[in-house]
Amino acid sequence: MPLPDLSGIHKEEIQIPTRDGSSIRALTYRSESSIKSGELGPLFVYFHGGGWIFGPAEAAEGNVKALAEKSGIVTVSIDYRVAPEFVFPTAANDGIDAVKWLAANAASVGADPSKGFIVGGESAGANVTAVVTHEAVDAGLSPPITGSYLRIPYLIHQTAVPDExxxxxxxxxxxxxxxxxxxxxLDYFESHYKPDLKSPYFNPLLWPSGHKAQPPTYFQISGLDPLRDGAFIYEHILRAEHGIPTKVDVWEGIPHGGTSFLPMLTVSKKAVGQTEDGIAWLLSQKK
Incomplete structure (x- = not known):
């Protein structure tokens, strides 16, 4: 598979401090032209997938060039700590700490969250994303997150689904x-991450304060995904119960992660453009 074209993109590694006195690696991506002009762009914080046990920060690179060129977006991909060395809730805590730090230090990576502050991720990274957006609302994060991107998200454990x-x-x-x-x-990932199966930090769909103040949310959902219906339920709650703007792309007949692991498929190639369009839609929703 060819590597992503990052010509014209400045890639830099930074360290973000965490609550336990450590730090985590992150990669920043911004256009070289914006560096020359000094223009700050919207901020997009990304969390990779991998079942909380693997996955590189480089996973964001498929879209960073187009996002930078079309919308001036600065992407920061977070290399949160993974199991088995770092069990639950380390990934969630690292996500929260990273977004808080970036909210306070966005200019240092070339971003201006007032132009848009999107948080997103894939699979386990989407789980971290949903935890982060709920924690940010509860904590009154300033500047606020303006959009959430959930790609094939893990939102609730099958044993925690409420009767209704x-x-x-x-x-x-x-x-x-x-x-x-x-x-x-799924059992293998859980055996290493060791989550509390009742905790909202593993089941953001059960967040104690609810979902009414969540930002506009863009969903990408795979039809053959065992996690699929958690995403559909959450989208319904946001849109139908709270009037929160949502956008949904469904990949029928595709398993979880199929568009990432099988890039040669037509649907996978189409998904790249859908992601760019979905992020642009989130920017357009900013109040």
Missing amino acids: WKAHYNSYNDHPNEPILSHKD
Whole structure:
């Protein structure tokens, strides 16, 4: 597979301090032309997937060039700490700490959150994203997050689904042995991350203060994903119950992670443009 074209993009590694006195690696991506002009761009903070046990910060590179060139976006991809060395809730805490630090130090990476402050991620990274956006609302983060991007998100454990949602949560039982993410894979990830299966820091769909103040949210959902229905339930809650703007792209017949692990598929190539359009939509929703 060809590496992403990063010509004209300045890539830099930074360290972000964490609450336990350590620091985590992050990669920043911004256009070289914006550096020359001194123009600050919207901020996009990204959390990679990988079941809380693997995945590089470089996973964001498929879209950073187009985002920088089309919207002037500065992408910061967070290399949060992973299991088994760092178990739950380290990934969630690292995500919260990273976004708080970037909110206070955005200019140092060439960003201006007043032009847009988007947080997003894939799979486990989308789980971290949802935790971060809820924590930010509760804490009154300033500047506020203006958009959330949830790509094939993990939002609730199958044993934690409330009774009122169970009739709408069928994907886990319907897709036990799909490629890329099966029940065995989920069990493996959980055995290493060691989450509290009742905690909202693992199940952001159960956030105690609710979801009414969440930012506009863009969803990408795979049809053969055992996690699929958690995303559909959350999208319904945001849009139908709280009037929060949402945008949804559904990849029918595609397993969890299929557009990332199988880039040669037509749907995977289409997903690159959909992501760019979805992020642009989130920017357009900024109040």
